[in-house]
Structure formats: structure tokens, C-alpha cells
Amino acid sequence: MSDTKAETKPQQKISAKVWDENAVPRHRIQWCPGCGDFGVLASLKMALTKLEVTPYEVMLVGGIGCSGQIRNYLNGNAFHGTHGGALAYALGAKMANPNLKVITLAGDGDTFAIGVENFVHVCRRDPEVMLVIMDNGVYGLTKGQHSPTHGRGMNIKEWSEESPPPFSPLRLAMTAGCTFVAQSFSGDPKHSAEIYVEAMQHKGFAMVNDFSPCVTYNKFNTYDWYKEHVEEIPAGHDPSDQNAAWELLNDFDRREKLPLGIVYRNPRSKKAAKRLPMWTEELQQADIKPLFEMFR
Amino acid sequence: MVIVNKLKLLVGGVQLRDGVVTVTDILGRILTRAGLHILAMERGYASTIYGAHQYDPIVIDEQPPVSWGDATLDILVALDYDTNPDAKEQPNRDTVLRHAKHLKDGGVLVYDSSTGEIPSDSFVRRGIKIFPIPARNIARDELKRDVVKNMVTVGALFRLLDFDRDATNLTALLEERFLQKGREIVELNLKAARRGLEVVESVLGAKGWADAGYRLEPRKLKEQMLLVSGNDALSMAAIAAGCRFYAGYPITPASAILEFMEEHLPKYGGRALQGQNERESIRAALGASLVGVRSMVGTSGPGLSLKVEEFGVSGVTETPLVIVDTQRAGPSTGMPTKSEQGDLFLVAYGGHGEIPRIVLAPATQEECYSMMIEAFNLADKYQCPVFFLTDLNLSEGRKVVPESFFLKQKVAIDRSTLLREEDLRRNGDFRRYTVTENGISQRLAPGTVGGVFKITGSEHDERGFVSTDPVIRKAQVEKRLRKMETYLKEDSKPPQVYGSTEGNPVLVGWGSTRPVLLHAQQALQAKGVDAAVVHFTRLWPFNTAAAKPLFAKAQTIIAVEGNFTGQFSDIIQTYCLLPVRRIVKYNGLPIYVSDIVGGVEQLLRGKTDVVRIGDAAPTPVKVSEGD
Numbered sequence: 053m054s055d056t057k058a059e060t061k062p063q064q065k066i067s068a069k070v071w072d073e074n075a076v077p078r079h080r081i082q083w084c085p086g087c088g089d090f091g092v093l094a095s096l097k098m099a100l101t102k103l104e105v106t107p108y109e110v111m112l113v114g115g116i117g118c119s120g121q122i123r124n125y126l127n128g129n130a131f132h133g134t135h136g137g138a139l140a141y142a143l144g145a146k147m148a149n150p151n152l153k154v155i156t157l158a159g160d161g162d163t164f165a166i167g168v169e170n171f172v173h174v175c176r177r178d179p180e181v182m183l184v185i186m187d188n189g190v191y192g193l194t195k196g197q198h199s200p201t202h203g204r205g206m207n208i209k210e211w212s213e214e215s216p217p218p219f220s221p222l223r224l225a226m227t228a229g230c231t232f233v234a235q236s237f238s239g240d241p242k243h244s245a246e247i248y249v250e251a252m253q254h255k256g257f258a259m260v261n262d263f264s265p266c267v268t269y270n271k272f273n274t275y276d277w278y279k280e281h282v283e284e285i286p287a288g289h290d291p292s293d294q295n296a297a298w299e300l301l302n303d304f305d306r307r308e309k310l311p312l313g314i315v316y317r318n319p320r321s322k323k324a325a326k327r328l329p330m331w332t333e334e335l336q337q338a339d340i341k342p343l344f345e346m347f348r
Numbered sequence: 349m350v351i352v353n354k355l356k357l358l359v360g361g362v363q364l365r366d367g368v369v370t371v372t373d374i375l376g377r378i379l380t381r382a383g384l385h386i387l388a389m390e391r392g393y394a395s396t397i398y399g400a401h402q403y404d405p406i407v408i409d410e411q412p413p414v415s416w417g418d419a420t421l422d423i424l425v426a427l428d429y430d431t432n433p434d435a436k437e438q439p440n441r442d443t444v445l446r447h448a449k450h451l452k453d454g455g456v457l458v459y460d461s462s463t464g465e466i467p468s469d470s471f472v473r474r475g476i477k478i479f480p481i482p483a484r485n486i487a488r489d490e491l492k493r494d495v496v497k498n499m500v501t502v503g504a505l506f507r508l509l510d511f512d513r514d515a516t517n518l519t520a521l522l523e524e525r526f527l528q529k530g531r532e533i534v535e536l537n538l539k540a541a542r543r544g545l546e547v548v549e550s551v552l553g554a555k556g557w558a559d560a561g562y563r564l565e566p567r568k569l570k571e572q573m574l575l576v577s578g579n580d581a582l583s584m585a586a587i588a589a590g591c592r593f594y595a596g597y598p599i600t601p602a603s604a605i606l607e608f609m610e611e612h613l614p615k616y617g618g619r620a621l622q623g624q625n626e627r628e629s630i631r632a633a634l635g636a637s638l639v640g641v642r643s644m645v646g647t648s649g650p651g652l653s654l655k656v657e658e659f660g661v662s663g664v665t666e667t668p669l670v671i672v673d674t675q676r677a678g679p680s681t682g683m684p685t686k687s688e689q690g691d692l693f694l695v696a697y698g699g700h701g702e703i704p705r706i707v708l709a710p711a712t713q714e715e716c717y718s719m720m721i722e723a724f725n726l727a728d729k730y731q732c733p734v735f736f737l738t739d740l741n742l743s744e745g746r747k748v749v750p751e752s753f754f755l756k757q758k759v760a761i762d763r764s765t766l767l768r769e770e771d772l773r774r775n776g777d778f779r780r781y782t783v784t785e786n787g788i789s790q791r792l793a794p795g796t797v798g799g800v801f802k803i804t805g806s807e808h809d810e811r812g813f814v815s816t817d818p819v820i821r822k823a824q825v826e827k828r829l830r831k832m833e834t835y836l837k838e839d840s841k842p843p844q845v846y847g848s849t850e851g852n853p854v855l856v857g858w859g860s861t862r863p864v865l866l867h868a869q870q871a872l873q874a875k876g877v878d879a880a881v882v883h884f885t886r887l888w889p890f891n892t893a894a895a896k897p898l899f900a901k902a903q904t905i906i907a908v909e910g911n912f913t914g915q916f917s918d919i920i921q922t923y924c925l926l927p928v929r930r931i932v933k934y935n936g937l938p939i940y941v942s943d944i945v946g947g948v949e950q951l952l953r954g955k956t957d958v959v960r961i962g963d964a965a966p967t968p969v970k971v972s973e974g975d
Contacts, residue, residue, distance in 0.1 A: 074800045076813060111639070111794045114804075124802055124813055129794035131638055132804040133631065133661040140628045144635025144643070145794075147619055148593055152639065152794055170631075173624040328592040329617045330640045330793070332761050335590035338616050343584050344751055347574035348381070 066104050071097040074107065074127045081125055083118060088264030088275075089186050091238030093125055095262075096155075096184070098241070099248035100128075105153050113142040115158025115167070117193045119186035119264070122157045136167030139174045139183060146179040149327045153252065154180070160187040160261075161199040164221060168200075175228035178256040178320055182248065185221060185259070186238075188266035189273050196269030204273055205281060205308070221261040222301060222315055226294075232258035233297070233316040237282050238265070239275050243312065255319045263310070278310070285313035292318050352563045353384060353410040356417060358450075360403035360443030361427030363393055367498045368427060372404040374502055378517045379408060380575045380748050383567030387413040389745030389860075390938050395600065395684040401442045410567055412748070414870065415863035418940045419450045422562060426459035427501060429484045439464045451476055456560050458504060460484055460497070477560055479508060479551050486543050496540035503541030507548040508560040515541060517566075572751040578716040578742040578860075582672065583608040584754070585720035586644050590761045591670070592618035593636035593643040595629035597651055600684045601740045602674045605646040626654035630669070634658060637667050638803065640766055640793030642724055646672035648740075649691055650681060656698045659733050661805045663703025663828065666781070666789070668727035670720075671695075672736045674743040677936055686936030687740035689859060689910035695735040696888045696919070704730060704787075704831045707888035709737040709859035713747045715885060718757050725762045726839060729788065730831045737887070739910070741938055742860035766791050772798040779810040783823050787830030832889040840886050842894035847880035853948060854902040856928070858884040858916050861908055861939055868944035879948065887916065892923040899926050906931060906951055908944055914958070933961035 072078070083089050100110065110128030114120030116135035123130035133141055138158045146154045163171050163185050174181070189204055191197040203218040211217050225233045232254040236244035244262060251258035263278050283304070290296050297316035304311045329335055357375075361368045369391075376386050387407040394400030405421070407413045426443035435445055441459055444466060451457060454475040459466065461480030468478050481504045487497035506512045518541055519534070526533040552559070576584075583605050586594070594613055596606035609620035623629030630645045637643040647655065652673050662669045675691045677683035695707050706726050710719045720736060727734040767790050772778060778799040782789040792799045802812030807824060809815045846866060857865045862883045872879050882898050899905050899920075905928045907917040914930040921928045931947035933939050939961070947959040 074802070106797075107800050108797050109795050113635075121814075124804075127800060129792075129800050130802045130804075130812075131635075131665070132806065133634065133665065134657050134805065137627070137631045137658075137661075140631030141635035141638065143628070144593065144595070144621075144632030144637075145639045146635075147621065147632070148636035148639040148641040148643075149793075149795060169625055170628060173628065325619075326617070328619060328636070328641045329590070330592065330642065330763075330766075332590075332763050334617075335592075335642075335761050336759075338588065338590070340584055340588045341755070342615075343587070343612060344572075344574055344754065347576050347580065348377075348572065348751075 066101055066106065068097060068101045070107060071100060071126045076124045082121065084268050086267040087118070088188060088238040088266070089119055089122060091241040091244065092184060092186055092262055092264055093122055095236075095238070095241040095244035095248055096122070097126055098245035099252060102245070102249055103252055109151065109153055111142075111145050111152045111154045113138045113145070113154065113156045115156070115162035117159040117162055117191065119157060119159040120162070136162055136165075136170065138162065139167060139170040139181070142181045143174055143177060143179050146181050147325070150180065150325045151327055155252070156181055156183045158183070158185060159199070160185055160189065160201045160221070161191045164200040164219070164224070172224070172228045174257055175225055175230040175259070178229075178231055178322065180254070180256060182251045182254075182258045183260065184248065185261045186264035187221065187261050188264050188270055189218070190266050190269045192266045192269050205277065206272060220301070221259070225259045226297060226301070226316060230259050230316070231256040231318055231320055232314070234259065234314045235261045235263070235310065235312055237263045237278055237312055239263070239278055240312070247314065250314060254317065256322070281308065281310050282312050283309045285311050285315065291316050294318065350559055350561060350563050351422070352565055353408070355422035355562050356405060356407050356420065357423040357425065358403055358405040358421050358447055359425040359427065360401065360447055362442070363396065363400045363402040364398040366402070366427035368402045368404050371425070371427065371498050371502060372406055374521065375406065375505075376575050376746060378512065378521055379564070380573050381569070382517060382564070383569040383573070384564065385409045385412050385748045386575060387416060387747050389416045389741045389747070391744055393685050401446060403443065403447065408564065415867035415941065416938060417867060418942050420452055421447065421450045421455060422452055423456040423458065424448055424451050425501060425505060426457070427498065429460035429462040431463060437467050440466055454561060456508065456562060458501065458508070460501070477557060479504060479548055479560070481544060481547050483544065487540060490543065491536060491540055493536060496537055499537045499540035500544040503544030504548045505544070506541070507545040509562055509564045510559060511564040573748050574751050574754070575746050575748050576713050577604070577744055577746045578710070578713050578738050579604040579674070579744065580608065581713045581716035582720045582736065582738070583612075585717040586670070586724070587612065587616055587618070588759050589721045589724040590642045591644045591724060592616065593621070593633060593641045594618070594645070595621040595623050595633040595643075596646045597623045597626045597629050599648045599651045601676060601743050602646040602648050602651070602672065604744070605672060626651040627658070630655040630658040630671070634661060634667050634669060637669055642728070644670040644672065646674065648674045648676045649678040652691060652694060656694070659699040659705065660701055660703055662733040663705060664701075664805050665803045666731035666791070666828070667803070668731050668734070670723045670727050670734050670736060672738065675737065675739040677934070683936050685740070687910065687938065688934060688936070689739055690915070690934070691737065692887065692911070692915040695737060702825070702829060704732040704828050705735065705888065706730060706732065706835060707735045707737060709885055709887050710742070711860055711862035711883065711885055713745070713749055714753055716742070717754060719885065721757060721759055725760070726835070728763055728765055729839070730835055731765065731788070731791065732831065737859060739860050766793060767796065767799065769797050772796060780812045781808060781810045781824060781827070783810060783827045786834040787827045788834065789827075836889055836891055836893070840889070840891045840894070842891060843882050843884040843898065845880065845882050845898060847878065849880040849882065849898050850901040851903055853877070853879045853904050853906055853952065854899060855879050855881045855944070855948070856884070856905060856907040856916070856920065857881070857909070858887055861910065864939050864941060864944065865908060867941045868948070871941050871945050872948060875945070877948065877952070884916070890919055890923045895920065896924045899924055904929060904951065906948060908939060908947070910934060910939060929957045931959045931961065935962035937962065
């Protein structure tokens with residue numbers, strides 16, 4: 053994706069090492085050896101370094117589960133609340149202070165099961181927030197129960213209410229009106245980083261579904277399985293063309309392949325927003341007398 | 349004898365169609381400007397858009413009324429013109445069927461006689477003066493505009509109250525509202541009012557009555573007065589207190605706060621968000637608060653139940669949030685348009701685990717204002733959920749309050765727990781959850797150069813990194829809950845005491861019932877019973893040190909509550925180790941003076957410890973309602 057590279061700013065560059073400060077030391081990271089989330093972490097650091105963001109202005113909102121722990125594995129302000137709530141906290145944070153780089157980091161269960169109500173409507177609301185979904189098809193932290201993306205690529209003859217087929221995060225995002233729909237693979241962190249850079253520069257809600265294999269509880273969708281099934285989106289694809297995006301998804305489905313790259317990108321015209329008044333001196337000037345008028 | 353400037357009036361009719369609130373709104377505005385006091389705390393409506401019975405009782409007085417008193421009415425205005433097919437005596441009106449039994453002997457009944465007259469013998473025997481007004485026919489047939497039928501009634505009402513005979517006040521209000529749409533609309537309305545006046549004069553003439561027995565006289569207005577609801581007052585206060593992010597999901601009776609904020613918050617640089625659900629609302633508000641903006645959510649029972657998970661997030665992440673609960677009758681959907689005090693346990697105990705939390709319950713529109721300012725400072729200082737517990741009657745109830753009251757309220761915005769860049773430079777190492785003696789640690793807004801925070805709802809160390817270390821766990825639990833001790837020491841206020849508690853029955857209440865408790869105290873005194881009133885507006889954490897001594901020498905403790913259990917009674921009993929007897933009411937109607945007086949008399953006779961109000965015969969009209 054050579055066309056996505058941002059131009060290097062002339063100012064002094066933020067050192068990549070800054071992202072290791074104010075974080076859990078690497079040897080204390082509690083992910084299984086080989087966890088896909090390591091790749092996501094590396095890609096995030098690369099992307100933030102490339103964009104020359106400072107940790108002060110970063111607001112990481114983590115979901116519940118292995119993936120959400122990523123917030124503590126790199127520098128930057130971090131928040132972690134309820135299961136399924138990450139995007140809604142991020143929405144409020146971004147509305148309150150548009151100057152922040154708000155990044156939501158969650159799993160597929162958090163985003164598409166318990167948090168799907170937030171996902172769908174955040175796609176509509178379109179806050180300038182990047183969501184990276186660490187998609188592994190299982191609830192790893194609770195020992196491997198099925199998530200909504202479980203069963204990807206499996207040749208199952210009969211489905212049941214208890215075990216329904218997986219659904220497509222990309223299609224849901226498209227349907228819900230997401231203005232930036234992309235997919236990446238943590239087995240290729242450099243490519244993921246390029247996608248994150250694009251996502252963070254997007255003027256709206258950017259969803260990146262990152263295949264992040266669970267090496268302990270998903271023995272089917274392994275690195276090798278993904279390597280066989282992922283395929284970069286061809287250079288000729290026009291992501292601003294919604295029909296082309298749907299056709300691309302259909303084409304990849306037909307060929308039983310998983311697209312990597314930007315499927316759809318079409319920023320919406322939006323009202324400008326400012327940081328909300330919050331400091332005492334900004335608040336004390338408020339004159340509420342005009343409000344009395346309607347009660348006279 | 350004519351009663352001047354002291355009456356209770358009820359306007360009733362068919363919801364949406366008859367414009368009950370239009371009439372009471374016009375009355376409210378005009379009488380407020382005429383220097384009279386209004387207290388309208390018992391609005392009754394149904395959770396349907398159209399067709400159910402709606403009513404709006406108003407107390408009018410030249411002094412601020414002590415309370416809404418009793419169900420007893422001086423004047424009943426029935427806007428409904430159609431007959432009730434279920435009623436035995438035909439023709440009849442729902443409003444008359446439901447409320448005429450509360451009319452005082454010698455009272456006044458005004459009704460729309462467009463579809464015929466009602467059987468009047470029983471009213472005449474009670475000395476009730478009846479004014480049949482064919483308002484709908486006048487509007488439809490003479491004036492060719494159905495909508496002005498209420499103006500016919502307003503004109504009739506003003507004439508029989510001998511008020512605004514030259515229509516000066518009415519003209520002013522109509523011009524204010526309709527002149528932009530055209531002079532002819534103002535004239536049409538004035539004509540309608542004149543027709544109402546004429547009908548009343550012909551009734552007076554025909555009956556040979558000199559007057560209706562009641563009169564309203566304008567008073568000299570010493571200062572600007574405002575007619576505000578509890579929701580209005582708390583919304584204005586939130587803006588004054590620096591709230592710049594509000595989120596809510598449509599729910600009765602909290603929606604008015606959302607609408608107010610959507611309209612006015614942007615003028616102050618703020619944003620109001622209609623959540624896609626109750627959870628998105630509170631989560632977005634927590635997100636905004638996390639960023640440093642004073643944030644609030646408002647909801648009612650069912651919505652609050654959905655938000656419970658986030659109480660814990662606010663408590664453990666130590667993210668400030670003001671949560672308004674305009675209580676309505678629960679559980680589940682309950683009675684969405686009826687008031688109750690049933691959520692106290694939910695706000696005091698709701699959620700898994702233990703968190704610091706503060707529960708405030710204002711009694712009046714004035715306190716909705718003053719205590720909301722307090723609520724935001726408490727949220728900032730203690731960094732926990734601060735619940736603001738009102739109820740349907742208080743949140744939608746309207747009252748005349750001098751404008752100067754609001755202007756005089758001191759708004760000192762204290763954000764000292766939120767660090768700035770210069771503080772960080774001075775202090776160096778920032779730890780979000782520093783264990784302190786008072787339990788309070790410093791916060792940081794993201795974007796502040798020189799500091800980074802890690803915040804989590806998981807148990808954590810001082811830096812905010814997840815930890816299950818037993819020593820750290822103990823220290824953090826204690827740090828958080830120690831804030832409640834600090835609150836009790838530094839900020840909680842004792843209950844208000846009226847009268848002597850020594851050797852007397854002590855009536856206890858919380859939230860919106862204070863006016864009626866004080867009214868009942870007067871009524872009891874007239875019967876020779878000296879009772880004290882102890883009223884709480886700071887409910888949680890319970891201030892045992894301030895409360896217990898007040899009860900120590902009481903003859904008996906009687907709590908009056910709008911719920912089945914006696915939720916606050918249980919809390920007092922638990923913390924003060926004293927038996928609390930109860931008068932409880934949960935039938936959807938407001939607590940009346942007679943409920944308390946009768947209840948106290950029954951309890952003093954000693955046969956029982958709990959009086960359950962509302963065993964009178966049910967209303968003789970059955971109309972199904974939606975939800």
C-alpha cells in the first residue's frame with residue numbers, strides 16, 4: 053500500500069521508545085506466547101510513531117478480555133470499563149474533546165456480541181475514533197467459548213441455534229453506515245500499521261477488523277490458516293465506491309478469501325466541534341439569566 | 349361570602365384532544381404575572397398519546413402554599429364534552445365522574461355542555477354552583493375554529509373568578525404568543541374568551557347569583573416571579589454549575605431534561621446526546637467526564653435499572669457523574685406517569701460490589717436548583733456517582749419562585765481535584781489512585797502535557813494498573829470507601845427539624861414530601877397533636893451522627909414514604925437501631941395531608957405499626973391505558 057504512506061513531517065520525530073513508557077513492562081505482558089495481539093501492539097506503536105502523536109493526547113479505551121489489556125501495554129491515557137461499553141465511552145470522550153486521538157481496542161465478542169448495540173450506532177454517529185477489533189473467533193479470557201465470528205471457514209454441514217454461522221464484521225459495518233471499513237492481519241504487522249495510519253487520519257469512525265489468532269483456544273483459525281486465506285485488496289479497487297466495496301466483499305466470499313486493506317472509505321461532511329468548556333474560568337462566565345425568560 | 353385568592357382548581361379532559369395543559373399553562377402564566385402563587389404538583393396523565401383522562405390540579409394562593417393539601421377541590425373544570433357510555437347516569441363526563449366527589453360543598457363546577465347537560469341534583473344539594481358552558485359548540489359553530497374551545501373556557505373561568513374582566517392580561521399573553529402568526533388569531537382567541545364570559549354572565553343572571561363564591565385579585569408584583577418545574581430548575585442549575593455534557597434516553601418523566609438540554613446546552617458550548625439506549629447514554633457521559641467535562645445523565649426507574657452496571661464503573665474508576673432519577677411507579681414498566689419513592693434502595697445499594705456514592709433528594713423546585721449546584725461539586729470532589737433523586741410529581745410539578753432566588757444562589761465551581769499542567773510540573777510523579785487519608789486522589793484530563801493516566805474498572809494499584817494483590821486490594825477498597833467518611837465529616841448536611849422532637853411523635857420524610865409533612869404538622873396541631881417533622885435531603889451515606897440524637901427522645905418515630913416497604917424507614921432502623929413506624933402510599937396518587945393526619949392518629953392509637961394509604965373506593969370509571 054505504497055500510496056497510503058504519510059509524508060514525513062520536518063519536525064523532530066517522536067521516538068518509538070516513548071510508547072514503552074507508562075506501560076506494563078514487556079516481560080510482564082500477560083498474553084500467551086504467539087498471541088496475535090502482540091502484532092496489533094507492534095502495529096499500533098508503529099502507527100502512532102509515524103503520525104507523531106504524543107502519548108498525552110492519546111485516549112485508549114480498552115474492551116474486556118485479553119485484547120483490552122493492550123491499553124496498559126503502551127503509553128497513552130487509558131480507560132477500561134464494562135464489557136461491550138468501550139465504543140460508547142470513546143464516543144463521549146471524543147465528543148467532549150475532539151483534540152484527542154481516541155482509539156478503541158476491543159475483541160470480537162466485546163464489539164459484536166455484548167457491545168453490538170454500540171457498534172452499530174457508532175457507525176452511524178461517525179465520531180473520529182479508530183476501532184481496532186482483535187478478531188480471534190473466541191472468548192479467550194474465559195477459556196474459548198464461541199464468539200460471533202466463530203466458525204470462520206469451517207465446513208459445517210448443519211448449524212444450530214446454539215452454534216450459528218459466523219457473521220461478517222465488514223458487512224455489518226457497511227450496512228450500519230461506517231465510513232471507513234478495513235481489515236488487517238496481525239501476522240503482517242507492517243501492513244496493519246499502514247492501515248492504522250490511514251484509519252487514524254480518517255475524518256470519522258474507522259473500523260479495522262484485525263485477524264488476531266488465539267493460539268490457545270482457536271486451533272482452527274491459526275496463523276497458517278489465515279496466511280492461506282487472506283489476500284490483499286487489489287490496487288485497482290476504489291474504496292470510495294460503495295458498490296465496488298460490496299462487489300469486492302462478494303467476490304472474496306465467492307473465492308473463500310478474506311480481504312486485507314481498505315474496503316470502503318468515504319468521509320461524511322460533518323459539523324465542526326470544539327472541546328467542551330471544562331475549566332472553572334470557562335464555566336464561571338456562563339450567564340443563565342436568559343433562560344429565565346421562558347418561565348416568566 | 350366570597351373567598352379571595354385561595355382555592356384549589358382542577359382542570360380535566362381528554363389527553364391531547366382537550367388541551368388540559370394549555371388551559372393550566374395559560375392560567376399559570378397569567379396568575380404568576382398577576383402576583384399570585386401557583387403550586388401544581390399532582391398532574392395526572394396516562395402513558396398514551398391520545399384519549400386517556402388527563403387532569404392538572406392547581407393550588408392558587410396569595411402566599412406561597414404550604415403544600416398541595418388534599419384531594420379536596422374548590423373548582424372543577426371539565427373540558428371533555430363527550431359522554432361516558434359506561435356511566436349509569438347519562439349524559440356524563442369522565443372528569444366529573446372522577447373528580448366531582450372531591451368538590452367542596454359550595455364549590456364550583458364548570459363543564460362543557462356541548463353534548464347536553466349533566467344530571468345536577470346531587471350537586472345542587474351540596475350547594476355547588478354549576479356553570480354549563482357549550483364551549484365546543486361555540487368554537488365549532490360560531491367561531492369556526494375547534495381549537496379555541498379552551499379559550500371559551502378560560503374566558504368563562506376568568507369571569508366567574510371576577511378576574512381580568514377587561515382581558516388586559518389575557519390580551520398581553522395572546523399577543524406574545526400569537527401576534528407573529530397574525531392579529532386575527534389574537535382577535536379570534538379574545539372573541540372566544542368574551543363568549544365564555546357572556547355565558548357565565550347569563551348563568552349568573554338566570555340563577556340570580558351575585559358571584560361564584562370565589563374571586564382572584566391581582567397582587568402588586570414586588571419582583572419578577574418564575575413558574576418553574578423541578579426538571580426546569582435542575583436543568584438550569586446543571587448549566588449554571590458547569591454541566592456541559594448531558595446524555596439521556598427518552599423516558600417519562602425525565603425526557604423534559606433531555607429536551608431542555610438539547611435546546612439550551614449548545615448555547616453554553618455544551619452538547620446533549622440522545623443515547624440509542626440507556627447504556628450508551630451513561631457510558632458516553634462517563635467518557636465525557638473522563639475527559640474532564642462536567643457530565644450528567646437523567647432517567648427514571650426502568651432506565652436506571654439498565655444503567656446499574658455503570659454505577660460500579662463510576663465508583664471504581666473514580667469518574668464523577670451526576671445521575672438524575674425522576675422516580676416513577678415501578679417495578680418494570682410500572683406506572684410510567686405516576687409518582688413513587690421506590691428507587692431509594694436501587695441508588696443506595698444497586699450494583700455488585702461496594703462503591704462510594706452520594707444520594708441527594710431535593711424537596712422543592714428551589715432545592716432542585718440549589719442542590720444540583722452542590723451535586724456537581726460533590727461529584728468532582730468525591731469522584732463517584734452522585735444520585736439526584738426526584739420523582740414525577742416534583743420533576744413535572746410547577747411552582748412560582750422569585751427570580752431573585754435563582755440569582756442569589758452562589759455558584760462556586762470547585763474543580764480542584766482536576767490537575768493542570770502547572771500542577772503536574774510542580775508535583776512530578778502522577779498517580780491516579782494515590783492512597784490518601786481522606787480517600788480523595790487527583791485526576792487528570794487527557795491531553796494535559798506531562799501526565800498520562802491509566803484508569804480501569806478492574807481493581808488496580810495507585811498507577812491504575814490491574815492488580816489483585818491482597819494488600820493493594822485492601823488499600824484501594826478502603827481508600828474508595830473512606831471518601832464516604834470524609835463526605836459525612838465535611839459535606840453532608842443534617843436533616844431539617846421542624847418543631848420539638850422531645851416527647852412528641854416525630855414525622856420523618858425525604859425528598860418531595862416535605863411540603864405535605866409540614867402541612868400535616870399544622871393540621872395535627874389544630875387537632876391538639878404536637879408532632880415534629882424531621883426531613884432528609886441528604887440520604888446516603890446515612891448521617892447517623894446527625895440523625896440519631898434527633899430520634900432519641902421521640903415519643904414515636906413515624907416515617908412517611910411513597911413506597912410499600914418503607915425503604916428509608918429500614919435505613920433509619922438499621923443505622924439508628926430504633927423502631928420506625930410507617931405511613932406508606934404507593935397507589936400512584938400524591939401523599940395528601942389527610943393521609944398523614946389519619947395515619948398518625950391510627951398509629952397513635954397503637955394498634956398497628958404500618959398504615960397503608962388508599963383503601964377508599966376505586967374510581968367509578970374504567971379506561972384502559974397504554975404503557
